[in-house]
Amino acid sequence: MQKPSIQDITDFLITYTSTMLSSGTYTARVARCVGRIGDIYGYEVHINFFLHHSTINVVDKEDKSIRRTYVIPNRHTLLNFKLILDLSALSWAIYDKKWDFENSKKIFEKICSNKKRPFVFNLFLVSLANAAFCGLFGGDLGAEILVFLGTIAGLCLRYILVKFKIDIRIVYILCSFLSSWIVFLGVNANYTTQADIALGSSILYLVPGVFFINAVIDILKDYILMGISRIVSIMILVCCMAIGIYMTLSFSNFGILQ
Secondary structure (H helix, E strand, O other): OOOOOHHHHHHHHHHHHHHHHHOOOOHHHHHHHHHHHHHHOOEEEEEEEOOOEEEEEEEEOOOOOOEEEEEEEOOOOOOOHHHHHHHHHHHHHHHHHOOOHHHHHHHHHHHHOOOOOOHHHHHHHHHHHHHHHHHHOOOOHHHHHHHHHHHHHHHHHHHHHHHOOOOHHHHHHHHHHHHHHHHHHHHHOOOOOOHHHHHHHOOHHHOOHHHHHHHHHHHHOOOHHHHHHHHHHHHHHHHHHHHHHHHHHHHHOOHHHO
């Protein structure tokens, strides 16, 4: 197996790290996978993770004077568990089978080029799941339908706002308000008698549960700074959700605030 140049392996690991982080995994997993790939090709890899940027340092094991250090921005995209699984499996395949570097790059590009599910497909499934949660919490059929419609509206709005690169906190406030407002209109028209369950369930799709789990794992894996940063960000987003639904309750003079 031919050893790649330090610049080639560094460029590859930068792209690999950025792709894994943006897919929604925890930092310890990224560090292990990247370190595994660097080790098989004869390089030591050290990464410092921060919320918006990461620093990657690659050192040649045979000559410590040969090294590269880069600061890379962390991209934030939609969760993609399949991509995380495939990239993690790729790191093990490279390590176990000692793949040639060029072959590893081709497989990586093939994994990243796989088509994502259509937005309409995800829109329907997420809305259906949110309506199912409403039913699980005791909501009637009318509440489930209202939550389904509110979730569709909120997801469409989030898709548009993200495309225009609106601040994520504003996105959460507006989406929370729109979803809960649509549900309130149905409640006001007496389509359901479970108003509290319907309103509470209408914004569940916005809850960043996976990121909270990742934050806890980061702390348990001794990536304290990254874990605390994520928890603070999650708390801010939850507050934005609360602001959105509070706006609905305020404008509608709903009974909870009386």
